Amino acid sequence: MTRLKRNLFALLQPIIAVIIGLLAGAIAIVLLGDSVIDTYAEMWNGAFGSFYFLTNTLTRATPIILTGLGVALAFRAGFFNMGSTGQMVLGGLAAAITALYLPGPGWMVLVVSLVVGMAIGGLWSLFAGYMDAKFGINLLISTLLLNYIASLFAGYMVAFPLKDQSGSAAMAQTPMIDKSIWLPKLFSGMSLHAGFILAIVAAIALYIFIQKSVSGYEIRMLGNNPFFAAYGGVKRGRMMVVAMLTSGALAGLAGAGEVLGTQHRYLDGALASADYGWSGIMATLLASSNPLGTAVAGILLAALQTGAMGVERNTNVPLEVASVIQAVLTLFVSARFGYAFLKRRKEKK
Amino acid sequence: MDQLFDVSLFNSMLRIVTPILLAALGGAICARVGLFNVGLEGLVLVGAFSAILGNHLLGNVWLAILFAIVCVMLFSLIFAYISINLRANVIVVGISMNFLAAGLTTFCLRAIFDVKGAYYDKNMMGLPKWDIPVIKDIPVLGGIVSGHSPLVYLAFFAAILMQIYLFKTVSGFRLRAAGENPVAAQSLGIPVRRIQYGAVLMSGVLCGLAGAQLSLGQVTMFTEGMTAGRGFIALVATMLGQSNPIGVVASSLLFGFMDAFSIRLQGFALPAQFTQMLPYIVTLVAMFFFKDRSYLKDAQRANGSSR
Numbered sequence: 133m134t135r136l137k138r139n140l141f142a143l144l145q146p147i148i149a150v151i152i153g154l155l156a157g158a159i160a161i162v163l164l165g166d167s168v169i170d171t172y173a174e175m176w177n178g179a180f181g182s183f184y185f186l187t188n189t190l191t192r193a194t195p196i197i198l199t200g201l202g203v204a205l206a207f208r209a210g211f212f213n214m215g216s217t218g219q220m221v222l223g224g225l226a227a228a229i230t231a232l233y234l235p236g237p238g239w240m241v242l243v244v245s246l247v248v249g250m251a252i253g254g255l256w257s258l259f260a261g262y263m264d265a266k267f268g269i270n271l272l273i274s275t276l277l278l279n280y281i282a283s284l285f286a287g288y289m290v291a292f293p294l295k296d297q298s299g300s301a302a303m304a305q306t307p308m309i310d311k312s313i314w315l316p317k318l319f320s321g322m323s324l325h326a327g328f329i330l331a332i333v334a335a336i337a338l339y340i341f342i343q344k345s346v347s348g349y350e351i352r353m354l355g356n357n358p359f360f361a362a363y364g365g366v367k368r369g370r371m372m373v374v375a376m377l378t379s380g381a382l383a384g385l386a387g388a389g390e391v392l393g394t395q396h397r398y399l400d401g402a403l404a405s406a407d408y409g410w411s412g413i414m415a416t417l418l419a420s421s422n423p424l425g426t427a428v429a430g431i432l433l434a435a436l437q438t439g440a441m442g443v444e445r446n447t448n449v450p451l452e453v454a455s456v457i458q459a460v461l462t463l464f465v466s467a468r469f470g471y472a473f474l475k476r477r478k479e480k481k
Numbered sequence: 482m483d484q485l486f487d488v489s490l491f492n493s494m495l496r497i498v499t500p501i502l503l504a505a506l507g508g509a510i511c512a513r514v515g516l517f518n519v520g521l522e523g524l525v526l527v528g529a530f531s532a533i534l535g536n537h538l539l540g541n542v543w544l545a546i547l548f549a550i551v552c553v554m555l556f557s558l559i560f561a562y563i564s565i566n567l568r569a570n571v572i573v574v575g576i577s578m579n580f581l582a583a584g585l586t587t588f589c590l591r592a593i594f595d596v597k598g599a600y601y602d603k604n605m606m607g608l609p610k611w612d613i614p615v616i617k618d619i620p621v622l623g624g625i626v627s628g629h630s631p632l633v634y635l636a637f638f639a640a641i642l643m644q645i646y647l648f649k650t651v652s653g654f655r656l657r658a659a660g661e662n663p664v665a666a667q668s669l670g671i672p673v674r675r676i677q678y679g680a681v682l683m684s685g686v687l688c689g690l691a692g693a694q695l696s697l698g699q700v701t702m703f704t705e706g707m708t709a710g711r712g713f714i715a716l717v718a719t720m721l722g723q724s725n726p727i728g729v730v731a732s733s734l735l736f737g738f739m740d741a742f743s744i745r746l747q748g749f750a751l752p753a754q755f756t757q758m759l760p761y762i763v764t765l766v767a768m769f770f771f772k773d774r775s776y777l778k779d780a781q782r783a784n785g786s787s788r
Contacts, residue, residue, distance in 0.1 A: 160588060160592070163592070164592055212572060214576075267769055269768045270720065272519070273713065273717055274765060276710070277713070277717075277764055277765050280758070281758050281761050284758045285754065287754045288754035288755060291752070291754065413576070417576075417577070452584070452587045452588040452590075455583065456584045458584060459584035459585065462580050463563070463574075463577045463581050465573075465577070
């Protein structure tokens with residue numbers, strides 16, 4: 133019973149956060165001199181209005197959920213992995229290269245590409261973890277810097293060695309991946325692809341891993357109280373390897389899924405400029421690093437973004453209203469961390 | 482080699498280093514009071530936008546800088562309130578501040594100027610270039626040091642001022658005490674919270690100036706996310722400089738130099754992607770040699786665990 137209550141309470145806070153975010157958005161809309169109700173109605177329609185829009189939203193949610201899950205695991209262990217963008221970019225690039233050049237039957241190449249994408253994303257993330265564990269280089273900073281390096285490297289790869297020479301393409305992108313290697317669509321004519329199922333499975337698996345397994349317990353312990361964890365014999369370095377590798381692998385999977393499911397090629401800047409990585413971090417913060425909550429928050433953020441596109445199509449309110457709502461949401465959430473802390477202190481007294 | 486290293490390279494280095502240095506000084510003063518300000522990037526971004534907005538509304542560069550400072554101070558108050566009063570995790574607050582800054586500036590860019598991506602007005606006045614009377618006639622030195630926007634000189638002046646303030650004045654001593662051991666400082670009657678607020682506001686002022694230099698210094702324009710990680714590089718500069726103003730100057734100069742150098746290298750038929758990578762790689766490598774020894778660790782400990 134108390135457990136149910138606790139879960140409900142955990143759900144209540146994000147709902148309050150959403151209401152506050154929408155209020156902030158409403159203020160912005162009023163300042164622009166538009167109707168709040170009309171705008172939000174358009175936003176709802178743009179996100180969930182029809183089956184087509186719903187699948188669009190879920191497609192957008194897929195990479196957000198996957199990167200969010202990766203970050204959630206790292207946060208749980210107390211590691212601020214800010215590098216999901218870079219891990220995602222490299223994962224997507226690696227998957228594209230594998231899909232383009234590996235011979236074999238389509239389904240096998242598809243699986244191998246996904247695995248390679250995960251491996252490269254994981255190794256890139258592990259590199260930052262290794263530098264922290266071995267040389268004491270602040271993980272937060274190194275992962276941020278690695279984002280820029282990864283994006284620029286991928287940009288170079290598709291601008292020169294891998295550039296699509298066919299067609300009139302002046303774009304920096306790889307050639308189109310063969311149709312047999314695409315992630316299958318879930319509904320014909322809709323953008324939603326099998327990556328969404330992978331994301332949901334990953335969310336459930338990660339939830340079980342964190343809540344039920346020994347390593348999951350050690351990771352939570354490390355995040356909640358590093359000193360107690362050290363006393364209990366948890367090796368920070370080993371945990372960091374596990375957490376960062378998995379975290380990066382999930383981000384890499386997000387990139388690979390985007391490349392194989394949606395774009396069918398690696399297009400320079402397409403992964404980084406859509407801000408999937410940062411939205412994933414936001415989803416994690418919203419859900420206080422709970423994997424299932426991260427999935428819900430990921431869908432919510434995606435709905436805000438696709439809904440805002442509907443708003444832009446049909447009203448005078450710009451698309452950017454979504455970024456205001458998102459930002460206020462996360463700010464509220466970070467304040468909530470504070471309230472939780474205050475409460476704990478009062479209980480101690 | 483004289484094509485690679487010449488006067489204009491060092492001249493542009495000083496120009497590029499200014500936003501980084503100003504923001505890094507802001508980070509340093511926050512670190513000194515025990516707050517690890519990850520939100521520098523966002524503060525600078527707000528500064529850059531509000532400087533352009535101020536210039537647009539008020540039609541005067543100096544008022545625009547003032548406007549930017551006020552805006553960023555207000556913005557940094559949010560950071561101060563949530564991390565000091567609500568005692569939230571500073572890193573999480575800093576990250577959300579960056580989100581908030583990015584969201585607000587793109588929204589306002591669209592709502593106020595009705596443009597997407599970038600705002601540019603060719604009639605808008607940028608910051609003037611100051612020629613320093615005697616120095617400008619000295620051959621090499623004049624070419625490097627003279628002819629910058631006033632904010633460039635202000636940045637280095639601020640560093641010296643901060644060095645003196647932190648290590649030679651009573652109030653600076655109290656500020657450091659508040660960061661080093663808040664509990665002990667409190668027991669001696671030092672108003673720790675007020676000092677922390679002051680430091681955050683001061684970093685707001687510095688980041689406002691950094692943003693103004695960014696958007697009004699060289700080109701008078703604002704582009705979405707124009708800070709492009711400079712706030713984070715400033716954070717690294719703070720750490721490498723051990724939150725010591727003079728050290729911060731040295732590390733900022735290193736990054737400014739690499740940045741200017743990477744622009745220079747683009748003339749040498751190297752792929753632009755690799756030259757653009759250079760500052761980030763050098764930053765990463767620099768972190769191997771200079772670890773954050775004391776201050777940020779203390780800062781993090783004072784805020785509970787690293788989480």
